[in-house]
Amino acid sequence: RKEVEQDPGPFNVPEGATVAFNCTYSNSASQSFFWYRQDCRKEPKLLMSVYSSGNEDGRFTAQLNRASQYISLLIRDSKLSDSATYLCVVNMYTGGFKTIFGAGTRLFVKA
Amino acid sequence: DAGVTQSPTHLIKTRGQHVTLRCSPISGHKSVSWYQQVLGQGPQFIFQYYEKEERGRGNFPDRFSARQFPNYSSELNVNALLLGDSALYLCASSLGTGPGNYGYTFGSGTRLTVV
Numbered sequence: 001r002k003e004v005e006q007d008p009g010p011f012n013v014p015e016g017a018t019v020a021f022n023c024t025y026s027n028s029a030s031q032s033f034f035w036y037r038q039d040c041r042k043e044p045k046l047l048m049s050v051y052s053s054g055n056e057d058g059r060f061t062a063q064l065n066r067a068s069q070y071i072s073l074l075i076r077d078s079k080l081s082d083s084a085t086y087l088c089v090v091n092m093y094t095g096g097f098k099t100i101f102g103a104g105t106r107l108f109v110k111a
Numbered sequence: 112d113a114g115v116t117q118s119p120t121h122l123i124k125t126r127g128q129h130v131t132l133r134c135s136p137i138s139g140h141k142s143v144s145w146y147q148q149v150l151g152q153g154p155q156f157i158f159q160y161y162e163k164e165e166r167g168r169g170n171f172p173d174r175f176s177a178r179q180f181p182n183y184s185s186e187l188n189v190n191a192l193l194l195g196d197s198a199l200y201l202c203a204s205s206l207g208t209g210p211g212n213y214g215y216t217f218g219s220g221t222r223l224t225v226v
Contacts, residue, residue, distance in 0.1 A: 004153075034214055043201060044154065046214035087153050097167030099144060099215070101153030 003027055006088050006102035013109055017078045021105045023071045023088030033064055034089040035073050038104065044087055047073075078109045113137070115204050115218035123224045124192050132187040132221045136204030142166075143185040144215065145177055146201040154201055160185055161207075192225045199223075 006023045013019050025033075033050040048055060050062040050071050061074040071088055088102035116135045124130050136143050142161040146154035156169035160179035174190045183204075189196055199222050203215035 032213075043217035043219050046216070049214060096165075097159050098169065099146075099156045099159070099167075101146075101155070103151075103153045 001026055002103075004088055004090050004100045004102040006086075006105050008103060008105060010106035010108055013078050013107070015078055015080060015109055015111055017109075018074065018076045019078055019107065020075075021073045021086055021088075021107075023073075023102050025069050025071070025088075025090045025100075027090070027092050027094065027100075028069070029094050030069075030090045030092045032091040033071050034091075035060075035062055035071075036087040036089055036101075038085045038087055040085075044101075047086070075107075078107075080109050080111060083107055083109045115202055115216050117200075117202050117218035117221050119221060120219070121222045121224075123226060126192055126194060126225055128192050128225075129188065129190050130192060130223060132189075132200050132202075132223075133184065134187070134202030134204075134218060135184045136202075137216055140204035140206055140216075141183055142205040142207060142213075143179055143183065144203050144205070145185070145187045146203065147171075148199045148201055148220075149197075157187065189223075194225050197223060197225045 035047040036044040037047045038044040050064045052064045054063045059076045063072045085104040087104045090100045144159040145157040148154040158177045159167035163179045177187045179185045199220045201220045203217045205213045207213045
């Protein structure tokens, strides 16, 4: 079982739609959580940190559920420019620090 | 301010050779981590360094090694290159390390092709 699992998609949505991605992690030693965005042939860019209390940044809302070990990302009012791969990231300490990326979820927003 | 810079941007090597990749973090960032990304997958964690000490290591063979210098720049070395080492190698820097909520800023990567 992978330490961080994401639905690879692709998700094909029209502009203005709301789309949600989930990510599950298996190691209870996981301590901090993030969503990154990666455009084709570019480096990943930090989208937002994820907290148990939930956090919102404009059209983006992230949520952490420690009991169920999953992380979610909600995108409202999708824009064409939101088309990208969204990577779920978990930091953990297991005798040393590790950062584990999910394989990513592809999103295509169409006019 | 300059972001994370990596060099070279592209590299072609022959099987069995050795390669050194370089990374300069954002000014003030003391943590550098290295990742390998192949097409269609997320980045795979190789190493993390903080204050010149190795703080984490991923599941990569001993052919992979790294170090961090007093100015916080870093090198990733790969010996005895295999075809499967062909990938995008990403460096990321961060203010801190460990379980804090520091995100990483990535460089644009070094694309290594082993032939």
